[in-house]
Amino acid sequence: MARTKKTLATRPFLYIILLIYAVSILYPIFLMLLTSFKENKEIFTNPYGIPRVITLGGYIKLLKISNYMVYFKNSIIVTVTSIFFISVISSLVSFVIAKYRFFGNKFIYFYFIAGLIIPIKLGTIGILQTMLKIHLFDNIISLIIVYVAMGIPFGVFILTDFIRMIPEELSNSARIDGCSEPKIFYKIIVPLIRPALAAVAIINFIPIWNDFWFPLVLIRSDNMKTVPLATALLYGQYETNFGLVFSVLSMASLPVIIFYLILARQFVKGLTSGALKG
Amino acid sequence: MSRIYRKKIRYFIPLFLLAGIIIYTVFLVVPIFNSMFLSFYTGSGMSPSEFTGFGNYTKLFTQFPFKDRFFNAFRNNVKFFLIVTLIQNVIGFFMAVLISRKFLGSRFFRRISFLPTTLSVLVVGFLFSLMLNPVWGFFDKILEFLRLDFLIRPWLGDPATALPVIAIVVSWQFMGESILFYTAGIDAIDIEILEAARIDGAGPLAEIRYIIFPSLLPIIGIVTILIFIGDFTQFDIVYAMATSMGNPAYSTDLFGSLFYRAAFSSPERGGWGMGMGAAVAAIMFLIVFVGVVFWLYVFRMRGLKNKEGA
DSSP: OOOOOOOGGGOHHHHHHHHHHHHHHHHHHHHHHHHTTSOHHHHHHSTTSOOSSOOOHHHHHHHHHSOHHHHHHHHHHHHHHHHHHHHHHHHHHHHHHHHOOOTTHHHHHHHHHHTTTSOGGGGHHHHHHHHHHTTOTTSHHHHHHHHHHHHHHHHHHHHHHHHHTSOHHHHHHHHHTTOOHHHHIIIIIHHHTHHHHHHHHHHHHHHHHHOOHHHHHHOOSGGGOOHHHHHHHHHHHTTTOHHHHHHHHHHHHHHHHHHHHHHHHHHHHHHHHHHHHO | OOHHHHHHHHTHHHHHHHHHHHHHIIIIIHHHHHHHHHTTEEOSSSSOOEEOTTHHHHHHHHSTTHHHHHHHHHHHHHHHHHHHIIIIIIIHHHHHHHHTSOOTTHHHHHHHHTHHHHSOHHHHHHHHHHHTOTTTOSHHHHHHHTTOGGGOOOTTTSHHHHHHHHHHHHHHHHHHHHHHHHHHHHHTSOHHHHHHHHHTTOOHHHHIIIIIHHHHHHHHHHHHHHHHHHHHTOOHHHHHHHTTTTSSTTTTOOHHHHHHHHHHSOGGGTOOOHHHHHHHHHHHHHHHHHHHHHHIIIIIIHHHHHHHHO
8 A cells, every 4th residue: 555655854743752652662671671681789880771791690590599491481381382272273163164054153153252352360260160170270281271262262253254265166176076074174274374373373472471360370389380470479589689580570571572573564464354354 | 965975074063163162161151150150159168158149249349348349449440441541542542643654664663562562461560660669760760850859759659649650551561552453444544535635635633533533433442342351350460560459558459459369369368258259250240241232332333333324
């Protein structure tokens, strides 16, 4: 879409607003990362500037006094596994809803979509009870199951429309060649929905990685903790050791920041495709 | 197609749906209803067994300390929502209008505006607590710099300022989300309409009022309901900046923190037992439900009616 290029130089006031906005966004994050590399003394002598001495002291201490690698590993396992199952299950469900007429098709679609506006947090008591009953309390598997349940509605929402747009001729020609329906799904549909799957994966990554509520309620043991839970506990414990505290905050943030900066474009596409359709 | 072929197609449909339906139902749908049922029981421990009808709700609305905490959280949450809407939605809207124009670096602004949203609310809460910290934080230093020394106060320690402060922090974090949605919506506006308006002499403010804002109404609706649902279940920011007790003096207590305390904390720390916790959750669900119905009516039905009429 061509838009006449307008220079903002004609409106310096607006440019100033944008500048203030950019600084207000970047500086706190920047400062958090910078400070994590400063020695404790310098955090107070040179609080807001670039470190004169770069040190990994905060990070090293973090690894020494806690099981941080375990927490990090847990977060990765939980996030990747959840996203995998969300993608697989949503694809299967959306494929069937989008491509086949059967009794209750529309009902099932809206049943899943309703999950978009139901905050799963409100069922936490029930979830806790269930996890206790099936002996998955204090286990990262319980987190995976919850996140999958949480991510299915959005996955179905995005993928159903996407699959609907795939022309039926492709499936028909495969059928004529003797292809079974499940095979059509596997060989034809799945390769075609890759961009939508990527969007689903990206959109789920951040809330799952950053989730604090469910680990707080469902996890007790140290070796089952995820990064957000560990962040909260470490912050509370070492509040006055600034070097350590900023390392804790930075460690929790760097994966998502890097993830976002690399995938920014897909991100925007994914999120807005949902909104504009609605 | 022969009948046998048709039957063959059908068998896999329930199979494909099975995993999704089971996990979604058992771990999202059923727990919500379970919470509602549980709210009619009282007793100690994980599974209160003494049936008490609407007893928990009566306690919640009429007895001290339950009614005080409940209505306090309600008031706080409304205030919170209004402040966040004002900053994140209104200011975010104007920022989006600004950023959506093509100028040198506009892509850059779009990208970075979403950066705070990628952080965990917890980290943002801790970070801003540190920034407001009188020892290290630079917020007070900025006020000094601007000769606004008299404004310096313990922002998070003063019941009058704590809630607005955390509302501003949340708005800061999620403004990028609003900007993302709104810039996408503005991008989708037909360029010809805008150019026609400009030819007719419409200035930027008129452009906003007559073209951009009406076109964006559905998206404004979506963003608003998302903010609504998010705010009335918000917990992390309270935990990070004010502890789950809603310090100071419960001035930052929202439904999210109230629910957590009521359902999962021990009685000394404000726990009310699972039955009462479930009652709080049920009320939160009701609020969200009413909000969504309202949104559906105002933003979707009206829009549809207009389309049919035209």
